[in-house]
Amino acid sequence: xxxxxxxxxxxxxxxxxxxxxVTLPEGxxxxxxxxxxxxxxxxxxxxxxxxxxxxxxxYAELETSLQAGDEICFIPPVSGGQANPxxxx
Amino acid sequence: MxxxxxxxREELNPDDFTCLVRRDENGAVVTFLGTTRDTFxxxxxxxxxxxxxxxxxxxxxxxxxxxxxxxxxLEDVAIGHRIGVVDIGEISLVVAxxxxxxxxxxxxCHEAVNRLKHSVPIWKKEFYEGGEHWVACExxxxxxxxEAAPQAAPAGND
Numbered sequence: 001x002x003x004x005x006x007x008x009x010x011x012x013x014x015x016x017x018x019x020x021x022v023t024l025p026e027g028x029x030x031x032x033x034x035x036x037x038x039x040x041x042x043x044x045x046x047x048x049x050x051x052x053x054x055x056x057x058x059y060a061e062l063e064t065s066l067q068a069g070d071e072i073c074f075i076p077p078v079s080g081g082q083a084n085p086x087x088x089x
Numbered sequence: 090m091x092x093x094x095x096x097x098r099e100e101l102n103p104d105d106f107t108c109l110v111r112r113d114e115n116g117a118v119v120t121f122l123g124t125t126r127d128t129f130x131x132x133x134x135x136x137x138x139x140x141x142x143x144x145x146x147x148x149x150x151x152x153x154x155x156x157x158x159x160x161x162x163l164e165d166v167a168i169g170h171r172i173g174v175v176d177i178g179e180i181s182l183v184v185a186x187x188x189x190x191x192x193x194x195x196x197x198c199h200e201a202v203n204r205l206k207h208s209v210p211i212w213k214k215e216f217y218e219g220g221e222h223w224v225a226c227e228x229x230x231x232x233x234x235x236e237a238a239p240q241a242a243p244a245g246n247d
Contacts, residue, residue: 006142008140008142008210008212009140009212009214009223010212010223054142054145054210057144057145057148058145058148059208073142073145073210075142075210076212076223078206078207078208078209078210078211078212
């Protein structure tokens, strides 16, 4: 099946495009997809950096199965501000 | 989707958001403004640019609103995020919270800002003299410089 992956921000710049199409077998998981995309775009992130993926507008686990037509985005670390050491009340 | 959430390329007017959360049931309104700072690690920032995965950003902001309403027992949370080019000193984020009592309004506003910086897919790029840099939360940041240590899986906040 053919899957489309959107890139944003840092990943878009590193990939040099905002969309990639990847053909993978049925039953493919997020982990399989990430491996295939990393193969094609090794500049995306160093091998030891985990790439966060959103499927249909939700953060997805590596073992999540993908379906044709899923909206898939690679999500670089989100913006701004200092990490806050406070804990919730 | 609620009009209590706005992602826009236009200037944000904080009064618009404050007005949205003012009701006779509320005895307190807290409005937070995030404004663009002119320095990054000692370097002079010239301008900033925000990029959003808008569909998901709306969804995650709405989730945060609903969480805060449930956790703090209040009704009124309005959030505005600017995207695109934002000049120094302008407002990039507005969070307004109205609550019957002030304590919940302060806490909920603080939490809203913390949570949105961790889960909402909006990215900030700083342009400074001699370069540019995508900014991430420190605890999400992947330090990819030659000196960077390998990162383990995220282990939560310090």
